[in-house]
Amino acid sequence: MFSNNSQDESYQFISKLPKITIDKSSINFLGDPKRYKEFLLNEIQNAKVRIAIVALYFENDEAGNEIFTALYSAKQKNPALDIVICVDWHRAQRGRIGINNLNKTNADWYLELTEKHTPNEIPVYGIPINTRETLGVLHFKGAIIDDTTLFTGASINNVYLHQEEKYRLDRYHAIYNKPLANSFYQFIFEKMINSKAAQRLDSAQRPKTSSIKKYIKQLRRDLSQSHLTVIEDHSHHVKLDFPVEATPIVGVGAKNTFNQLIESLVAISKKKIIICTPYFNLPPALLKKMRKKLKEGIEIEIIVGDKTANDFYIPVTEPFKAIGSLPYFYELNLKKFMKKYQKFCDKGLLHIHLWKDNDHTFHLKGLWIDDNWMLLTGNNLNPRAWSLDLENGILLHDENQYLAVSKAAELEYIHQHTNRLEHFSHLDEIDDYPYKVKKFIRRLKRVKMDKLINRLL
Template sequence: MNHLISAPARLARRMLPFRRQSKASPLDALPFLAVPASAIVVLPEPSAFRHELLQLIAQASRRIVIVTLYLQDDDGGREVLDALYAAKARQPALQISVFVDWHRAQRGLIGKQKSEGNAGMYRGYAARLGPGVDIYGVPVQSRELFGVLHLKGFVIDDAVLYSGASLNDVYLARHGRYRLDRYHLLRHSGLADAMAAFVQRHFVGSGAVRRLNVAEVPTTRMLQPAIRELRQDLQGAGYDIPPGGTLGPCDVAVTPLLGFGRGDNSLNEALLALLRGTRERVILLTPYFNLPRPVRIVLGQLLRRGCEINLMIGDKTANDFYIPPGQPFKTIGLLPYLYENNLRRFARAHRRQIGSGQLNIHLWRDGDNSYHLKGLFVDDDVAVLTGNNLNPRAWALDLENGLVLLDPAHLLHAKHQAEWAALKQHATRLSDYRALESPRHYPAAVRKQLKRLNRTRLDRLVNRLL
């Protein structure tokens, strides 16, 4: 965080807002897989997600493909690794591969002492238990600051367990705390095949993607040419879904989409098209209130058209970077306050719509637990499952994906209503922008750093990068 405050102007130029407009809606000819509504399950909580993941691993017979930002060196991460090695021992023919972000895997936690990161745990398991679980690092950018592997989805045989959660203690609700996300299980061989094939085609075949649980790991500098080739490959990549699908009366249309870079980004274009197509109401979930400019513009258009908008955001105390009063302050602890400032400005600009009930901002908080939800509900017939944080970093830098669920027969409506009702149990509707804490009342260390950022106008750059 400290090095961002002194970042050069060339970095700001690299993060210019996404301005390209799609000439035609990407939804016009969107290929899809017809998935029976009964094959789509909404899991209610982190403990259910953990139980389902471990059960699927234990029952796997052909393949396990896990793609996640990180598999942490803690009790939760080790529980998953233990389950993977146990599954391989039971089924020697089982193919197991895990893909994590290259940079994130080889550093310690932010604010902690320098270490070899989670990769040290991976090598320790391989040395102790032998081969059979291949763990790869994926460097989608040359530096973590410029973007990470943020794909989601665990393929286990013919099932896809989809969540924005990574794998560690707090995401898996161990030791009394949890980080809430969304959790969906889709049992469909075509979807599982498409997601597994993408990984095989673009990751396993890339010279930039290397095993982390081996003795000799190349440096990032050595991989620079291969990383450039991987980025170019990903710019035009996507999931292979055959066109011409037909939707039966009990089916939901499911389309996996990829997003990478500022231009020709299928996921970004689809999200904007879905928002623009809103007829009556939209629900938008994001953990960090830092919306990309195109999304802010579309939300403003929807409000002028009279559509109802519901936003659910984590309270700043539910942010995973929040540092409670009394604990030593670190610069990374500025982020929850930056996001709250963004929200305060947005709420102030739209105070009339908040007062009328057209705009509803829900702040989620449950004790010392944290909030990590993302996604969309549009009217009663569209849902988006994604790990995309709906912020400028996700919009332009990270490698993202999402599942678009088109449900014209409203077969999933009851499940989605139940999910939304459960989320609101720990949320409070913002009555007015003044209900948010004023920056004048922030801790002294926060006020000092915010003043420095504002004076140098670097707050805008920080918003784009984090």
């Protein structure tokens, strides 16, 4: 996207993006999934004007039911309260991968809830980002409750909200700022819900995907050309004591603005880059930028989940399913990467940290650039995010490091269950994998299907 000598271009690109000035006191680092859930429920209970929740999926389980119960309670208390939910169209109409799909889908559950709570219904829209789930999903995340933006890469179910024993670690932030909330809220309605491709999932007359194919293609074209509109609120403009700049960002398709932003952030780094991703499969364009930075002597730290902390991991005690091979593919990618750049590990420039906490899982994403840039996002930093899925995020520019204490606390919380890999040989080989996993991966490699899989992961 940029020339090799791109640092100046990158600064110019970032400087032209819209920015919202927010006081540091309005940015809340929530830390862990239980605290995030409590905060979400409290915000729902106290909502006065609007609630919009967007997630990949909203699961029919204990946590999902608790959130829906809170939403209906808020609606009953305040019938004028506008509430809307958006989830991925395809994901809502199938069962979980690898799980017996004889039970009702999430879409069936939404219909039951609407029929039960009429007339105080809460519309649930399915947003199809492409005609097939494998070609793109709604990976736009967050909740707008009045003037608060709750941002996390987590969806809504038991493990994401730590409802029971297991949790899936993500990042969780709440930002109180009207222009920021408005920018996301406006995008949700104008660019997604108002599209002819958006369909009510809580309806008995859900159309077949094939019947709305042309609308889906149009939606994808529109989204690929869309940007978040920022309208500053000057009615209550006051000078802030601890200003932090926030840039809301969105992108879908190759060469989108969000991809350019991520590449630009890496390009402008002068000291250190920290990257978190649960699925190690970095896009070539990002790898190229990182390689250049390592050669310049810039320190890079990558935090990634251990293969057993991957949400697709299947214990060897359970029956093998093809989807369970994915964590091993990610580990092979990581091993290949480390082997190629081992000399930078030896020099203390490249640090690879594996996250593992018993049988909990890791779903955490984001970037920290030097001491003053931080990207909140659900973007997995992989080929899917780069070209297929609809992604969003919030870039925080903390030039005076007002958020330094909160940032350090968040990273310390993430690091507490990580171990640094000193050498690529510490990662398993294919021969070390369970027999059925090893057999499956080798079969795919023989017909070169592993390369195709990496492009879709």
